[in-house]
Amino acid sequence: MNYRYRLIALAAFAVTVMMVSAQPAAKTATATKTWKQPMTPWGDPDLQGVWPSTSMIQTPMERDPKLGTRAVLTDEEVAQKAARNKQFARIETGSANGRVPIAAGWFDYGKPNRQASLVVDPPDGRIPPLTPEAQVREAARKKQWDEKKDSPDTWLDLTTWDRCITLGPVGSVLPFAYNNGQQISQGPGYVVFRNEMIHEARVIPLDGRPHASPQVRSWMGDSRGHWEGNTLVVETTNFNGQFFIGSQGGGFGDSGAVATDQLRLLERFTRVDDDTINYEVTIDDPKTWTKPWKIAYPLRREANYDYIYEYACHEGNIFMHDALAGARANEKKAAEAAAQKGVK
Amino acid sequence: MGGKPNLNGIWESLSTANWDLQDHSAYAGPMWELGAIVAVPAGQGVVEGGLIPYLPSAAEKRKQNFANRRSADPEAKCYLPGIPRATYLPYPFQIVQSDKDLLFVYEYATANRQVNMGKPREAVADSWMGMSNGHWEGDTLVVDVTGLNGKGWFDRAGDFASDGLHVVERYSLTDRDHVAYEATMEDPKVFTRPWKLHLTLYRRVEKDSQLLDFKCIPFAEELLYGEFRKQPGK
Numbered sequence: 001m002n003y004r005y006r007l008i009a010l011a012a013f014a015v016t017v018m019m020v021s022a023q024p025a026a027k028t029a030t031a032t033k034t035w036k037q038p039m040t041p042w043g044d045p046d047l048q049g050v051w052p053s054t055s056m057i058q059t060p061m062e063r064d065p066k067l068g069t070r071a072v073l074t075d076e077e078v079a080q081k082a083a084r085n086k087q088f089a090r091i092e093t094g095s096a097n098g099r100v101p102i103a104a105g106w107f108d109y110g111k112p113n114r115q116a117s118l119v120v121d122p123p124d125g126r127i128p129p130l131t132p133e134a135q136v137r138e139a140a141r142k143k144q145w146d147e148k149k150d151s152p153d154t155w156l157d158l159t160t161w162d163r164c165i166t167l168g169p170v171g172s173v174l175p176f177a178y179n180n181g182q183q184i185s186q187g188p189g190y191v192v193f194r195n196e197m198i199h200e201a202r203v204i205p206l207d208g209r210p211h212a213s214p215q216v217r218s219w220m221g222d223s224r225g226h227w228e229g230n231t232l233v234v235e236t237t238n239f240n241g242q243f244f245i246g247s248q249g250g251g252f253g254d255s256g257a258v259a260t261d262q263l264r265l266l267e268r269f270t271r272v273d274d275d276t277i278n279y280e281v282t283i284d285d286p287k288t289w290t291k292p293w294k295i296a297y298p299l300r301r302e303a304n305y306d307y308i309y310e311y312a313c314h315e316g317n318i319f320m321h322d323a324l325a326g327a328r329a330n331e332k333k334a335a336e337a338a339a340q341k342g343v344k
Numbered sequence: 345m346g347g348k349p350n351l352n353g354i355w356e357s358l359s360t361a362n363w364d365l366q367d368h369s370a371y372a373g374p375m376w377e378l379g380a381i382v383a384v385p386a387g388q389g390v391v392e393g394g395l396i397p398y399l400p401s402a403a404e405k406r407k408q409n410f411a412n413r414r415s416a417d418p419e420a421k422c423y424l425p426g427i428p429r430a431t432y433l434p435y436p437f438q439i440v441q442s443d444k445d446l447l448f449v450y451e452y453a454t455a456n457r458q459v460n461m462g463k464p465r466e467a468v469a470d471s472w473m474g475m476s477n478g479h480w481e482g483d484t485l486v487v488d489v490t491g492l493n494g495k496g497w498f499d500r501a502g503d504f505a506s507d508g509l510h511v512v513e514r515y516s517l518t519d520r521d522h523v524a525y526e527a528t529m530e531d532p533k534v535f536t537r538p539w540k541l542h543l544t545l546y547r548r549v550e551k552d553s554q555l556l557d558f559k560c561i562p563f564a565e566e567l568l569y570g571e572f573r574k575q576p577g578k
Contacts, residue, residue: 153574185447187440201449201456218557310471324572
């Protein structure tokens with residue numbers, strides 16, 4: 001999660017699983033006529049379970065512009081992607097020159113699939129342009145990031161992911177190289193969407209109550225849900241103006257954008273069979289993007305991924321200590337070298 | 345709920361347990377700069393029999409913890425609270441109960457844990473919140489917690505255990521809006537014998553009651569990393 005690891009994570013992203021011939025399609029599953037939506041004892045559609053996003057790791061957030069409005073890759077394109085990325089395949093097992101396999105056992109690789117991008121709307125699979133005011137804001141943020149990322153003055157120069165605060169309600173669900181566990185728990189009147197990444201648990205009331213006061217702002221927002229048929233629809237507002245979304249999920253300082261407190265999310269969860277929930281989220285912040293945009297992909301059950309283990313990110317965050325202490329040590333060294341020069 | 349008591353709701357302890365589990369007079373807080381704001385209210389202890397039965401060496405460590413509490417308390421650092429402390433932190437928590445597993449969500453630090461009601465799971469690694477396996481004994485929810493890493497404290501006074509800690513919690517509804525909570529702590533590395541604490545959990549009955557965000561890391565960073573802040577002019 002620190003930026004050094006991130007370079008490797010990016011490479012790992014590109015690793016396509018060695019079995020190229022695998023699954024035929026990643027077309028979004030649709031409800032079959034024979035499958036029946038199970039219900040909870042109190043009559044809500046039953047979405048309970050662990051539904052990891054692991055299977056979608058190989059699908060990038062944004063589509064290759066060459067594909068235009070074509071949302072599905074051909075078998076040939078999937079094979080080409082695999083061949084192109086084979087060079088990264090040794091990250092997990094260690095390289096020929098004997099370097100330590102830093103990623104051993106850490107990363108998930110997903111499954112080959114044909115969904116060309118997580119963004120499905122606009123139809124070109126690209127995040128819409130920033131508004132003029134957001135362009136100015138983001139340029140300043142990225143300049144600051146470039147200047148400070150390798151020598152942060154304080155923790156505030158690093159990302160909210162580095163600081164283990166949160167990836168926010170969307171970044172926490174996006175497929176990433178690790179911690180893809182997503183869990184839905186339900187009780188009468190409530191759904192909880194629980195994310196393994198930095199241990200989130202977003203409690204969603206279903207009783208039609210209004211949102212909390214606009215004075216109450218938060219990292220994860222204020223969620224209200226209702227059922228439309230068997231689909232859970234969740235509207236989230238009251239963000240604190242620090243919602244980050246990047247081209248690889250949340251948290252990369254040099255990509256994506258920070259939304260304002262005008263952000264509104266609309267999520268839809270539709271269970272389509274025993275093992276699949278179709279997840280979609282529409283991201284709307286007129287002060288940041290020129291139009292709303294939508295991410296959609298399936299969350300799929302996995303045989304050995306049925307429990308969410310604790311990710312105590314902050315408690316084990318040696319990166320923050322090392323990044324800040326290292327920056328100060330470098331400055332001290334530079335000052336000493338300069339003083340030495342002065343003496344000579 | 346499936347013939348079992350319904351614990352769904354938002355709950356909170358009203359006690360001084362998070363200040364000090366044992367009986368205590370009022371005393372000054374660890375920061376004189378904040379005056380009476382962080383002063384400790386007097387409290388009637390929640391420990392059965394009054395005293396936590398520390399081994400002599402552990403009693404010494406507890407004293408050190410108390411002296412260093414301003415910066416050593418994991419709560420000051422916004423670390424996950426562990427069990428049982430999560431239950432009586434001065435923040436609400438929500439129990440989400442279905443006919444399957446239960447989920448406990450705590451407002452403090454977005455801590456949360458699943459209570460497995462099916463086949464018990466083994467704690468494959470130690471963690472802050474541990475591994476919780478539950479079952480019903482009559483109308484009481486009994487939660488067996490293992491795999492705790494021993495880094496959590498029980499309160500702001502420095503009460504603690506080790507990674508040998510085993511906690512058994514019991515939740516019993518006494519009426520619609522009250523739960524009698526009991527926790528038994530067993531840790532032969534720290535205590536001479538198992539001991540119990542008892543608390544009442546009160547339902548948050550306000551109609552608009554909900555858990556809010558208390559992501560406290562930003563409030564702890566100066567404490568944790570302040571010494572590495574770039575000094576002006578250097």
